[in-house]
Amino acid sequence: MPETSLINESLSLMAIGMGIVFSFLLLLVVLLRAMSWIAGRLSPGLPEASAPSAAVSTGSDAVSASNDELIAVISAAIARYRSSRR
Amino acid sequence: MPETSLINESLSLMAIGMGIVFSFLLLLVVLLRAMSWIAGRLSPGLPEASAPSAAVSTGSDAVSASNDELIAVISAAIARYRSSRR
Amino acid sequence: MPETSLINESLSLMAIGMGIVFSFLLLLVVLLRAMSWIAGRLSPGLPEASAPSAAVSTGSDAVSASNDELIAVISAAIARYRSSRR
Amino acid sequence: MDELLKLWQSMGIANMDWGQALMIAVGCGLVYLAIAKKFEPLLLVPIGFGAILSNIPIAGIGGPDGMIGMVYEVGVETGVFPLLIFMGVGALTDFGALIARPSTLLLGAAAQFGIFATLIGAVALNFIPGFDFTLQDASAIAIIGGADGPTAIFLASRLAPDLLGAIAVAAYSYMALVPIIQPPIMRLLTTKQERVVVMQQLRPVSRLERILFPFVVLLLCALVLPSAAPLIGMLTFGNLLRESGVVERLSRAAQNEIINAVTIMLGLAIGSKLSADKFLTVETLGILVLGALAFSIGTTAGVLMGKIMYRATGGKVNPLIGAAGVSAVPMAARVVNRVGLDENHHNFLLMHAMGPNVAGVIGSAVAAGVLLALTGS
Amino acid sequence: MDELLKLWQSMGIANMDWGQALMIAVGCGLVYLAIAKKFEPLLLVPIGFGAILSNIPIAGIGGPDGMIGMVYEVGVETGVFPLLIFMGVGALTDFGALIARPSTLLLGAAAQFGIFATLIGAVALNFIPGFDFTLQDASAIAIIGGADGPTAIFLASRLAPDLLGAIAVAAYSYMALVPIIQPPIMRLLTTKQERVVVMQQLRPVSRLERILFPFVVLLLCALVLPSAAPLIGMLTFGNLLRESGVVERLSRAAQNEIINAVTIMLGLAIGSKLSADKFLTVETLGILVLGALAFSIGTTAGVLMGKIMYRATGGKVNPLIGAAGVSAVPMAARVVNRVGLDENHHNFLLMHAMGPNVAGVIGSAVAAGVLLALTGS
Amino acid sequence: MDELLKLWQSMGIANMDWGQALMIAVGCGLVYLAIAKKFEPLLLVPIGFGAILSNIPIAGIGGPDGMIGMVYEVGVETGVFPLLIFMGVGALTDFGALIARPSTLLLGAAAQFGIFATLIGAVALNFIPGFDFTLQDASAIAIIGGADGPTAIFLASRLAPDLLGAIAVAAYSYMALVPIIQPPIMRLLTTKQERVVVMQQLRPVSRLERILFPFVVLLLCALVLPSAAPLIGMLTFGNLLRESGVVERLSRAAQNEIINAVTIMLGLAIGSKLSADKFLTVETLGILVLGALAFSIGTTAGVLMGKIMYRATGGKVNPLIGAAGVSAVPMAARVVNRVGLDENHHNFLLMHAMGPNVAGVIGSAVAAGVLLALTGS
């Protein structure tokens, strides 16, 4: 009977589905804990947030650094990508 | 002359058109009067309107009834539809 | 070398491009000066601006005129267009 | 030199023809009327500017690959934009005065006579050489007499897309001219005794009636005249959002965000139909003349029906309010109010004129449905 | 006479069949429930009215050339509208309670059992003559158990467009019935001792955590379950707009303009799928029954997981909050709060229930991704 | 097991290649710069997140059937989105300072030299192996020097869609870096005596001038450079909505609802062009280097023209305001103000810099028109 095979299929779908949902959210619990731990460490690393006029203010090192950073990050990404394709 | 036949056509269009517009709006006068009369009767039938938190409040009979109502209404509709198709 | 011809092409593009940009904006300087001069003359010509309810008020000559104006302007435009096509 | 030639050939002056120059002037003229004379600026500013943009040579902004051309295809050719505006009109309109006194619907019906009389006028113009209106064209022109912008645009986009530009311009121009066109007709047709009639105050309308109203209108339309259902449907939907009281967010969206954004796009798109070969024709002059006729006849029919109701009710109805039946909401109602005040400084007819005024919106949507059903392909 | 015949043939009554009349009645019923009973009015008013409009004979408003039909094609068939709503949900949702206590994600996971149990139920219905659900159909029906409207619409539009109307109606109806369905189950499965548990106050959550949260969720989704990435992606994008603090304009647009306009259009479009031949079938009754089942099983599973956590934490977790894991934000959390207050007038569980509540949104998006990956073509 | 294999194969980790992982990192980097460093967050948050979403394997969100891919096709490929943003810019911009002192247009003209110098730089890069820019590519890259986001996106979408992602990122990044790039150049090229010049107060501008302004600009554009008409047209249309004073509703819609919704969609769509094979190339590095060059040369040219005007006017013009000619509204004007204040604590140059600043917007739109006319197919 096709209905029975469909039932079997849906039973395995249930098993796998609930398995994935639980694994996913369990993994997310772990990751969120890790995130909060790391965020606690970095917390003073995002002080510009409270200074909304930072970008407009003087040519501070923070912004200056991020300029080099932009090019550095993309350069590194390109280099790695190129090498990975060979 | 085609212009003349077009004139005739447009004359009958005018007659029919104004006829329909008048009939439609006349019928609407009647229906709106009926509506207001019925609404006057039912007026206390829509008191939830003044209690915006009704749905969130307790499991009142009003909401409970409408649950059955939902299924009942749709069941009846389906039954009638089915029978009408035979 | 194709690169060199491309360089030449881009050099002439630069010359023409900056030429147009400068001419355009220079022309715009002249036009804006003219505009301001004319606007200074016409200034009392747009007094309705400060009377937002003008259109709703009485059947004033201003609005009445603009009715004729609408038809006159479009008539003139059509006449000229027709004659220009012959 | 090659580039210089290429550049010269790409310039506007080298490519502009008479028609485009004239249409740019017409566009400037419409914007002038909108700003300086307050002619329906919400529509005429975008229409006028759209005409200017679309007649710039080479750029092709109104063409199939240009932005405004694509907006036209997506929003006007499909009929979606006028319907969304009608939804917004529904959400903005208070039908209370109509519900309180349904008999004013007859005034809204009578005023539609302007539409059907203009239909004959348009067909009759064919006797003059240079005019060749089909019945569809004539219907689309006649709807100007409905004094309702989105209805006119919707019908014209369905029956006579080539005339859309001229029809929309005429419709909005004459709506702006209502305060000029109507008062003389109103005074001519009524006696002083009629004009001073003070009407009974309107009864209050319950929330249930307001909620049922859109359903009653829509169901009648569905049963009798489904060709008017898109227009009436969106109008009543917008009104239900307003009156249901439970979807405040959606009602606000229909009254503001959606209608504003659509108005900008609709105006630009209509402007793109103001091209020389479509607009600078004798037909456009015919449309302008017929439009003025339509408004005048509609006003006349409304006032005459007002006089009939004055007689029938033993003098309880002020016949002036019949003039509001052409719609042009809310300007026609304000005109009635003003003419009434001219006779009696304490007679405020505004609320009484709102009934026929909004009835006129329904009436012209019904008339549009009739024309669509009988002349549409 | 010819015109009169043509006109009669163009009338609604001459063309309306039973099915259309009944569906118009169903549409009116939905609007009634939305207005009088406050059943998710933001969606059910447009859905109900869309059903009425689309079942008007001749007019074809829901057909390929009608406005609503075109809106359906552009917004629902492509999946764009539910995704934009999900973006708005993300911008409107405060995930703080979840970040403060990530373990509540397990409650959101457990409650998805309602989805998969319903899947088997739907397939089992095939034993009854008249039912013939494919695995895709069953999956689309099962997602009703996720108690999340846009997720259900997105999945149904992908797996079973024919059932979209019934599924959307069932999903929103049962979300509205959460205050009726859940409390008895919650009381049945818990002891008084469990229900009176007062939970520890949530720790404050830093801005950095709030900003990192969307990335953590999205990256996990990208690595493990890319089929859920459109849903999770737009949800987290909306949330980042909210929490980043630097794009206030865009956050407001996602929370208001965009979501409101899309809700109107989405509702109308779904309503157009309420046609007699698709909706007035025994399958719809099956879907309604299965939907109630799905909610009940989901609630049960959530509460049972709550009891497990109660044991595991030595009584620190009130098992009632497990019921909020079905999502139905924020109604399920409010129901938990109310049932908790019934036992102890000073025990406010609302904030504690928000964690599983928003976890349920992520959980059902994950479940939708699983169903798409495993049964999608 | 079959399902488990199917599932594993549907997972992101099983399908992600290096390029995608790197591009997700780049996307995160852009969002980081936007949030932590306030780099043009309104665009870079959506662009960065769009890059992340579009590089999720399997999901295909940026592909032809994915939501962002469809948004790209509808809004960017057609050019509609940047034009709508330009309309919003027009509605948000006060051109009063420019009308009061039209000569500052020359500063806006000079600063466009950055564009054309970069064009040569881009072509010259072809001598280095690995670079192969066509004249179209070079033009699209050069427009970065215009320091105007929507203009750059519009031109790139027309001339070099493959480079759109890199060009948009470079344009917005350097606009954010204006406060770093400009001051040293400004100080290097000017003497202290020049920097302390206090300028005459601007004369008041009448409403009529403000209303005529968009027409003058547009008509010149139509006559001379119709290829710039879409950009200039929408800019002046938006400005007319603002200044006409009779369409407040539409002006607000252009300034808020429309521009916000479009910005979200445009950003996501641009992000979808940040794919590894298009973005992770040496050409992107070239574009970044050329972009910095373009800004520097533009600033230099603007300041030098400022010095010429300083001489020509006998010291009445502060040459610093020339730097604002690159546009980057309003940041460049603020930078000028700050550098001016550094020299003289009572010399506020902001209003004087707004003239060249908005002139720069017109100037780069004109330059874009020239490039389109001369290199476009």
Ligand code: NA
């Ligand atoms: Na009317």
Ligand code: NA
């Ligand atoms: Na859920």
Ligand code: NA
């Ligand atoms: Na610029």
